[in-house]
Amino acid sequence: MRSELAQRVAEDQALRVQLSTDAEPDMAVFERLSATDEANTAWMKDLVARHGWPTIARVDAAGAGDAWLLVQHADHDVDFQEHCLELLRVAVAADQASAKHLAYLEDRVAMHRGRPQRYGTQFVQAPEGQSGFVPHTLADEARVDEWRATVGLGPLAEYARGINGKNGNGED
Numbered sequence: 001m002r003s004e005l006a007q008r009v010a011e012d013q014a015l016r017v018q019l020s021t022d023a024e025p026d027m028a029v030f031e032r033l034s035a036t037d038e039a040n041t042a043w044m045k046d047l048v049a050r051h052g053w054p055t056i057a058r059v060d061a062a063g064a065g066d067a068w069l070l071v072q073h074a075d076h077d078v079d080f081q082e083h084c085l086e087l088l089r090v091a092v093a094a095d096q097a098s099a100k101h102l103a104y105l106e107d108r109v110a111m112h113r114g115r116p117q118r119y120g121t122q123f124v125q126a127p128e129g130q131s132g133f134v135p136h137t138l139a140d141e142a143r144v145d146e147w148r149a150t151v152g153l154g155p156l157a158e159y160a161r162g163i164n165g166k167n168g169n170g171e172d
Contacts, residue, residue, distance in 0.1 A: 001047065002059045005066035008040050012073060034076075041074040044084075053087035055096035064091070068101040078112040085109050099151040111136045120144045120156040123163050132164040 015033040019025060044067065047054065054067040071084045085105050091097035107117035111124075116139040123133040135156065138144050145155045153159070 001051070001054065002063040004043075005054065005059060005063050005070070008043065009066040009069055011036055012040065012069065037073050038076060040070045041077050041080060044070050044074065045080060048084065048087065053084070053091050053097070055091050055094075057096055061098075064097050065101065068097070068105065072101075072105055072108060075108075075112065078109060081105065081112070082109050100153060103148070103151045103153060107136070110139075118144070119148050119151065119153060120159065121153070123160075133160075135160065 012033075015029060015036060018029050019033065022029070047067075051058070054064055056064045058064075059067065068088065071081055071088075074081050074084075085102075088097055088102050088105060092099050092102045103119040104121045107119050107121040110117045111122045116137040117135070118139045120135045120138055122136045124136050126132050126134045140147075148154065148156060148159075
């Protein structure tokens with residue numbers, strides 16, 4: 001299970017890196033990525049149905065992180081993401097998964113469901129006339145850094161600078 005998780009994440013990340021570094025996005029790579037995400041989701045559904053959530057005790061911390069990443073990228077199946085969110089909550093409460101991963105998945109599901117996000121982990125393209133990316137709607141802008149700190153995430157402004165490059169405007 002652990003080696004399969006690592007192999008699937010390696011392929012996932014290789015495709016995403018290729019898309020992010022290509023000057024012109026290649027539709028064939030997009031299609032491969034979509035097929036990879038769907039195959040990974042089907043595999044994770046089977047794994048979760050047979051064994052439950054892949055906890056730190058079962059697959060070590062790196063394996064638990066790999067499981068989270070595959071679910072995080074299952075955007076075509078938000079119902080499954082939401083199901084895993086509940087399993088991840090239980091695992092985090094038992095110190096068997098990362099609270100950071102829980103925050104990212106919670107925000108991802110909220111964004112896909114059209115709800116505000118709590119931790120500010122999910123970004124969208126800036127409005128027309130602006131460059132870069134901005135956080136998806138926040139549940140409470142005044143408390144976002146407080147909530148981020150509780151799960152070990154740094155301030156939102158620092159994260160946004162990282163998302164948008166050194167200058168904070170989408171330029172490196």
